[in-house]
Amino acid sequence: MRLAALFFSLFVPLGVFAETPNxxxxxxxxxxxxxxxxxxxxxxxxxxxxxxxxxHVKADFDGVRFDHxxxxxxxVHTDDLLQARVTEKDGVETxxxxxxxxxxxxxxxxxxETEPGRLQSFDVVWDTENQRWFHLYPDQDLPPDDGLHWTGxxxxxxxxxxxxxxxxxxxNYDALTRSYDSAQAEIGVGCEACHGPGSAHIDWTQGQSxxxxxxxxxxxxxxxxxxxxxEIQQCAGCHSRREAHGDGNPIPGTPYHDAYxxxxxxxxxxxxxxxxxxxxxxxxxxxxxxMYGQGVxxxxxxxxxxxxxxxxxxxxxTQCHSPAGNPDFPTLTAKDYNTPTHHHHPExxxxxxxxxxxxxxxVYMGVDGRRDHSFRIPRPDLGLGEDACTDCHQAKDxxxxxxxxxxxxxxxxxxxxxxxxVFQAAMTGRAGAPDDLLAIASDAETSGIVRATAxxxxxxxxxxxxxxxxxxxxxxxxxxxxxxxAPLQRQATLTDRVQRLExxxxxxMRNVRISAAKEFLNVPSxxxxxxxxxxxxxxxxxWQDAIANRxxxxxxxxxxxxxxxxxxxxxAAERAFREVVTLDPQRVEAWPxxxxxxxxxxxxxxxxxxxVEGLEILPEDPGLLQLKSQLSR
Numbered sequence: 001m002r003l004a005a006l007f008f009s010l011f012v013p014l015g016v017f018a019e020t021p022n023x024x025x026x027x028x029x030x031x032x033x034x035x036x037x038x039x040x041x042x043x044x045x046x047x048x049x050x051x052x053x054x055x056h057v058k059a060d061f062d063g064v065r066f067d068h069x070x071x072x073x074x075x076v077h078t079d080d081l082l083q084a085r086v087t088e089k090d091g092v093e094t095x096x097x098x099x100x101x102x103x104x105x106x107x108x109x110x111x112x113e114t115e116p117g118r119l120q121s122f123d124v125v126w127d128t129e130n131q132r133w134f135h136l137y138p139d140q141d142l143p144p145d146d147g148l149h150w151t152g153x154x155x156x157x158x159x160x161x162x163x164x165x166x167x168x169x170x171x172n173y174d175a176l177t178r179s180y181d182s183a184q185a186e187i188g189v190g191c192e193a194c195h196g197p198g199s200a201h202i203d204w205t206q207g208q209s210x211x212x213x214x215x216x217x218x219x220x221x222x223x224x225x226x227x228x229x230x231e232i233q234q235c236a237g238c239h240s241r242r243e244a245h246g247d248g249n250p251i252p253g254t255p256y257h258d259a260y261x262x263x264x265x266x267x268x269x270x271x272x273x274x275x276x277x278x279x280x281x282x283x284x285x286x287x288x289x290x291m292y293g294q295g296v297x298x299x300x301x302x303x304x305x306x307x308x309x310x311x312x313x314x315x316x317x318t319q320c321h322s323p324a325g326n327p328d329f330p331t332l333t334a335k336d337y338n339t340p341t342h343h344h345h346p347e348x349x350x351x352x353x354x355x356x357x358x359x360x361x362x363v364y365m366g367v368d369g370r371r372d373h374s375f376r377i378p379r380p381d382l383g384l385g386e387d388a389c390t391d392c393h394q395a396k397d398x399x400x401x402x403x404x405x406x407x408x409x410x411x412x413x414x415x416x417x418x419x420x421x422v423f424q425a426a427m428t429g430r431a432g433a434p435d436d437l438l439a440i441a442s443d444a445e446t447s448g449i450v451r452a453t454a455x456x457x458x459x460x461x462x463x464x465x466x467x468x469x470x471x472x473x474x475x476x477x478x479x480x481x482x483x484x485x486a487p488l489q490r491q492a493t494l495t496d497r498v499q500r501l502e503x504x505x506x507x508x509m510r511n512v513r514i515s516a517a518k519e520f521l522n523v524p525s526x527x528x529x530x531x532x533x534x535x536x537x538x539x540x541x542x543w544q545d546a547i548a549n550r551x552x553x554x555x556x557x558x559x560x561x562x563x564x565x566x567x568x569x570x571x572a573a574e575r576a577f578r579e580v581v582t583l584d585p586q587r588v589e590a591w592p593x594x595x596x597x598x599x600x601x602x603x604x605x606x607x608x609x610x611x612v613e614g615l616e617i618l619p620e621d622p623g624l625l626q627l628k629s630q631l632s633r
Contacts, residue, residue, distance in 0.1 A: 022199035023168040023185030039305035045189035047104040049165040059126035066133040117180040119157035123150040147584030158182045159552045164238035167193040169248040175551040196252040228297030240283035245546040257479040257509040264453040273420025276372045279364040285373040287449040317354040426457040434461040448478035455484040467492035483515040505535040513539040554584040592623035
């Protein structure tokens with residue numbers, strides 16, 4: 001019996017939550033930590049999610065009407081309620097009470113409770129700078145049954161957003177009823193979101209004896225000097241593009257790779273050279289930087305309580321990049337960087353700002369500018385289409401920019417080979433051989449996320465030779481590299497695959513264990529010892545738990561359907577693809593599979609019925625139209 005068959009036969013939705021210490025709320029911290037609390041109270045963390053009656057609403061609810069693409073909404077203030085009367089493009093009108101408020105600036109979003117316990121983030125939001133309502137996705141034509149419509153699963157607050165806007169959050173999704181019973185200790189990012197549940201600390205302040213060491217309660221009083229990596233990983237839990245393995249907030253101090261599967265520099269998220277493309281929330285960029293490599297942490301630049309920069313303008317950079325240098329970072333050359341001799345722009349101009357050249361900005365959610373934290377040296381000479389120079393000098397091209405930089409810095413060592421050219425070739429199918437990717441993946445001097453991306457991009461080249469050459473990556477110090485190296489063993493012989501991947505089943509990081517477990521799906525259980533079977537089962541269980549925490553995601557059921565097909569479990573595959581189109585009827589890749597599975601499981605009449613159902617929703621879909629011609633013969 002294959003392990004995969006056992007996986008599917010035993011799979012049931014699970015709601016397992018580890019016992020956690022007690023959260024006490026940020027108001028319990030104020031008396032002793034008044035200065036920190038004052039800074040925090042006005043921060044974007046504290047105001048990440050607030051109640052309507054807390055006085056942070058910025059928008060105009062005085063009968064203002066907003067129209068977009070056949071949809072209209074009227075914002076009104078009735079008695080003590082803020083409401084939105086929404087008329088969808090299909091003519092259905094609904095009056096929603098504003099449940100709560102998201103953010104404070106540069107935009108503010110409002111949540112509606114569309115069903116008991118289900119919160120949805122409305123797509124018409126308030127621009128706090130220009131004092132106007134605007135639509136987040138003005139170019140999208142979204143019918144009300146589209147998953148990307150504001151009422152759909154991708155705009156569900158419980159599933160997609162709340163864990164980073166709340167403290168002590170538990171999603172509590174019931175897959176059988178498709179409903180939520182979410183709970184949190186506190187809305188907004190409170191003190192305990194970073195320091196951990198504070199009940200034991202409160203007991204200590206009151207002179208009560210502790211039943212266990214504070215560390216066992218996940219309580220961390222001090223982040224900072226000497227703990228940069230822990231601090232960065234704590235921030236990264238929310239400031240990264242990742243897939244959570246748990247149901248809600250992990251206890252602060254949980255290692256990042258024990259709680260999340262991080263996205264590498266893959267197409268659609270990043271440009272080939274690692275610059276930001278989609279909204280990726282900082283961490284993936286920062287991991288590429290020399291600053292990260294030299295031990296710089298978030299709190300070297302940011303005040304952890306106010307979340308503001310520690311200095312204005314170039315001052316935050318010249319804390320270190322100055323003639324005085326910084327003894328904490330002795331490898332940095334001490335010299336004057338804040339001078340036209342270095343930046344070659346007029347004093348106090350936009351071009352003289354460090355961030356203009358070393359932290360390109362991209363705008364998300366219509367008005368929210370986010371900066372790339374890879375702190376890179378501009379490389380227009382690579383010709384990859386994105387660089388800081390032509391961001392500002394839009395009438396010029398990269399050839400001009402590259403020649404200008406060469407004039408300014410003729411002796412620089414920073415114009416050598418770059419992984420971006422290799423990644424671009426691989427991403428566009430122009431790489432004739434994997435040698436360059438192998439070289440990057442194996443280079444210990446290259447940042448871990450870049451090496452992990454090289455391993456990820458090697459997957460189409462999988463072979464026994466690639467498996468052998470990348471086997472050392474399975475013991476790499478970086479868990480991101482180990483996790484992305486595991487799939488490269490698929491083409492190894494069965495004996496080699498088991499021998500190389502077995503140690504990863506006991507890896508200290510859960511994400512690596514799960515990555516290894518996936519590679520045992522095709523390994524017959526009779527080919528493993530009893531000890532190996534036990535370790536595989538344990539890691540499979542962790543994977544199952546992670547999947548169970550994402551059953552409100554349509555994409556989760558696409559994965560489950562694909563896995564079921566791999567192991568010829570057609571009934572399980574049909575159930576999975578049916579759940580996909582139930583959660584998101586517009587998922588075009590699911591309907592043709594569902595038609596074919598209906599025919600396999602229940603015959604031509606059932607297939608035709610599913611086909612008609614699909615065509616009512618997607619009448620122009622080529623895959624469904626092709627199936628229609630086939631079934632009509």
